Amino acid sequence: MEQDAFDLQANSDKIHCMSRPAIARINIGHLQHNYRLLSNLAGHASIMAIVKANAYGHGQNLVAPALLEAGCRSFGVTDATEGAELRSIPSFNQDHVEITLLSGIFDEEDAKLCVQHHLTPAATEPFQLSLLAKSGHRGKVWLKFDSGMNRLGAETPSELYAMAGETGIDIRGFMSHLACADEPDHPLNRIQAERFITICDQLSPNTPKSLLNSAGIIAMPQYAFDVVRPGIALYGAEPVPDRPVGLKPVMSLNGEVMQVRQIHTGASVSYGATFTADKTMDIAVVSMGYADGIPRSLSNIGDVHIRGQKYQMIGRICMDYTMVDVTGSGVRAGDSVEFWGEHISANQVAAEIDTISYTLFTGVGERVRRIAV
Ligand SMILES: Cc1ncc(COP(=O)(O)O)c(C=O)c1O
Incomplete structure (x- = not known):
């Protein structure tokens, strides 16, 4: 039986070597260059590297460890399944490496995964906080607010904030997302930033804030606050094509x-x-x-x-x-x-x-x- 398993492995290695040329070469040097460049642009803000959707198709198992090696300690994925996968990479099996779930949790199973794998979900609805509390979540949560994109985000931040207080779950920070950062002169950018500041100041001015994606880091670095969340720029596509900053294709x-x-x-x-x-x-x-x-x-x-x-x-x-x-x-x-x-x-x-x-x-x-x- 063991022999069969061994032969199968040897055979599959052989098949792999001969397989059809269809290859995505992932340039780790370029990825780390992009990370360093974005860190410089972000000033005092720290980086949450967005590696959801298999690191934008680049391969989470290649990209995430290379970013960790470059000094990154915070990563953003979509959901608890992606978060658990990321945590299972050996170098990610340490609690000080933060894994944020940008889409939060959907059910009790997800809440349990957060406890088991020490994940930090974003919350947009009070029921998510109750599920986490019931599951014994001892980690933190991001509270995600809508500031004008009208996609995922709490509509009544004060209700969500109050619920976090009731459940006793620690808040990692406040987060919102920009709709038009790749158009630096779009009026919605300033409107969103100011709305976000107003919401945060009303709730808790000293809680960390995170607003900018890749294009935002380039277009409006004055709103970098505490944490920035680049995705596409890490992979080397210039997010504001008429303002290239020297990113290298990964x-x-x-x-x-x-x-x-x-x-x-x-x-x-x-x-x-x-x-x-x-x-x-x-x-x-x-x-x-x-x-x-x-x-x-x-x-x-x-x-x-x-x-x-x-x-x-x-x-x-x-x-x-x-x-x-x-x-x-x-x-x-x-x-x-x-x-x-x-x-x-x-x-x-x-x-x-x-x-x-x-x-x-x-x-x-x-x-x-x-x-x-
Ligand atoms: C909440 C959130 N933050 C950050 C990002 C990263 O955006 P980008 O790839 O444009 O930098 C995304 C991507 O969709 C996102 O949904």
Whole structure:
């Protein structure tokens, strides 16, 4: 029996080595550079690194320990399941590493997970505080207020604050979230900041405050308060593109040319025959498709980077493949292909299809191997 298990492991290692080239290279040096840069921009405020959704698709198990090594001691995830997963990383098994649940808790099970894994939930509703109290939560909570985004946040902060007092649960701080920080001149930014200050001052002026996400750290650092919460900037996408601050891209999404084929005038490419050659062309078939996270809407629009040059995608992107026009280039089977990373930024790709880098990163498929470099 033991022998079988061993063989299975050996076999799976072999299979892994030979597997399809679909790789997200995670540049740890760049991640740590971004962390340090943001720490400097944040001044006296400390950093809660947002690593929810598998560290924005980059791989929580690679990203979180690297941030810990760079000096970060506070991390934000979505819910108790993500929090428990993060706590299970060996270097995270220490109480002074704070894990905040930005979406708080949903039920009794979540409250128990908070106790068991020493998690710090955000609370927006009094029932969450009662559940935590009943479960014997001895950690703290963030109280999360709405200041004008009209997403998740307590509508009546005083009620939530009073409930925290009744249950005796310690308050870690007050938190709110900005709707328009990536548009520095948007009037809602100041309105939200001032509303947040008013709420906090009325409840407890000395309780720590946290308002800014990545774009906020760049656009309105005067509101950094005690804790800032960068997500996207850690991963190297400039959050305010016309105010770049020198962030470095962390993810390079790479496939490989599987075949180069010649097609002639009138031949079409891929499903739906949406591209037709008007001359003899060389097309490269690349080893990644929409199931890997290449948005299908890039079909006939997007570029890839191969051997120092950009090439255009042609025809519809398939589940496992993307076709590229490499006419007369000398591109060959085996060449590495970058979808986004060092040469084409995720922001550039996102702009082509009217989306944001967040959706590209979090859309990277589970079957893509994340490798730290
Ligand atoms: C409450 C909260 N804080 C911080 C962040 C990080 O935002 P960003 O990735 O824009 O820095 C998020 C992300 O959605 C969030 O929901």
